[in-house]
Amino acid sequence: MLAPHTPKQNHLSAALPAADYERLLPHLELVPLPLGWAVYEAGGAQGYLYFPTTSIVSLLSVMEDGSSAGIAVVGNEGVVGIALFMGGETIPSRAVVQSAGYGYRLRASVLKTEFGQGGGLQRLLLRYTQALITQMAQAAACNRYHSLEQQLCRWLLLNLDRLSSNQLTMTQELIANMLGVRRPGVTEAARKLQADGLIHYSRGKITVPDRPKLEARVCDCYAVVKREYDRLLSRKPAIVDPLS
Amino acid sequence: MIENSLLAAVPRKEYRRLLAGLEPVTLTFSEVLYEPGETIRHVYLPGASLVSLLTLADGHLALEGGLIGREGMVGIPLVLGHNVS
Numbered sequence: 001m002l003a004p005h006t007p008k009q010n011h012l013s014a015a016l017p018a019a020d021y022e023r024l025l026p027h028l029e030l031v032p033l034p035l036g037w038a039v040y041e042a043g044g045a046q047g048y049l050y051f052p053t054t055s056i057v058s059l060l061s062v063m064e065d066g067s068s069a070g071i072a073v074v075g076n077e078g079v080v081g082i083a084l085f086m087g088g089e090t091i092p093s094r095a096v097v098q099s100a101g102y103g104y105r106l107r108a109s110v111l112k113t114e115f116g117q118g119g120g121l122q123r124l125l126l127r128y129t130q131a132l133i134t135q136m137a138q139a140a141a142c143n144r145y146h147s148l149e150q151q152l153c154r155w156l157l158l159n160l161d162r163l164s165s166n167q168l169t170m171t172q173e174l175i176a177n178m179l180g181v182r183r184p185g186v187t188e189a190a191r192k193l194q195a196d197g198l199i200h201y202s203r204g205k206i207t208v209p210d211r212p213k214l215e216a217r218v219c220d221c222y223a224v225v226k227r228e229y230d231r232l233l234s235r236k237p238a239i240v241d242p243l244s
Numbered sequence: 245m246i247e248n249s250l251l252a253a254v255p256r257k258e259y260r261r262l263l264a265g266l267e268p269v270t271l272t273f274s275e276v277l278y279e280p281g282e283t284i285r286h287v288y289l290p291g292a293s294l295v296s297l298l299t300l301a302d303g304h305l306a307l308e309g310g311l312i313g314r315e316g317m318v319g320i321p322l323v324l325g326h327n328v329s
Binding site: 123126127129133136137138140141142144145219220221 | 303306320321
């Protein structure tokens with residue numbers, strides 16, 4: 001049986017001081033986040049801040065010809081919609097659900113009031129934003145200097161962390177889009193990782209049977225990002241066991 | 245005239261308050277303002293200088309992830325709540 005949903009499945013809301021959490025709880029609305037759904041479009045209005053719990057949302061840079069490249073992933077460690085509290089209201093990138101699941105949403109007006117009071121939510125959201133900046137910057141450097149195989153390892157680990165799982169439902173086409181590369185390159189890199197027993201890929205499901213092995217193969221970029229998230233947000237262990 | 249446009253956009257009263265804490269500095273070519281993991285003690289509001297934000301891969305290969313000049317400020321982590329680069 002599936003565990004009941006709770007906003008505490010999201011590490012940011014779980015890290016809120018009790019009083020702040022209680023105040024926000026009535027405003028946190030559980031919503032399904034279906035695969036491919038655009039949380040917001042480039043330059044589009046953002047009515048809610050989203051706290052993913054069992055889903056992953058990709059932030060994508062959109063090119064003039066309509067093609068896109070992933071710039072960051074957000075899951076149960078973060079929020080989608082930072083433009084709402086940073087003061088810009090919109091952002092020239094889009095946010096799309098890349099792994100279906102659930103999340104909670106908070107209305108923009110409630111968020112702004114709460115953020116303006118300068119309490120626990122403000123502190124957490126700003127620190128999260130700094131961690132997110134590191135994720136984006138490190139991905140840019142990694143994509144420039146490291147092999148596609150290493151990029152794929154980094155990307156897989158970041159995604160699994162954000163689902164608190166060892167399995168990811170993902171097509172190679174989607175991964176290629178995220179990494180901003182061609183699909184055959186991803187197929188080749190995935191085949192190598194599979195041959196070495198680091199991943200098992202079958203019917204759009206990627207399983208990582210031995211995580212330490214994958215961590216041994218990844219470039220330092222993954223550790224740089226993870227350390228920064230841990231340092232800034234001092235991650236608590238997942239409160240809800242996804243397998244129970 | 246205030247060279248940095250962020251400073252120029254600060255309301256007059258706040259600007260006057262800030263003035264006492266603003267210290268003119270010369271930024272020389274290739275001077276390092278922050279190293280990764282180092283405590284950030286000052287923010288910089290460039291006037292006629294340009295500052296490059298570099299992200300390192302493998303500890304040495306650098307990629308410019310941002311460029312800051314008179315439109316901006318160097319030292320965002322200090323504002324976001326953590327004083328380490």
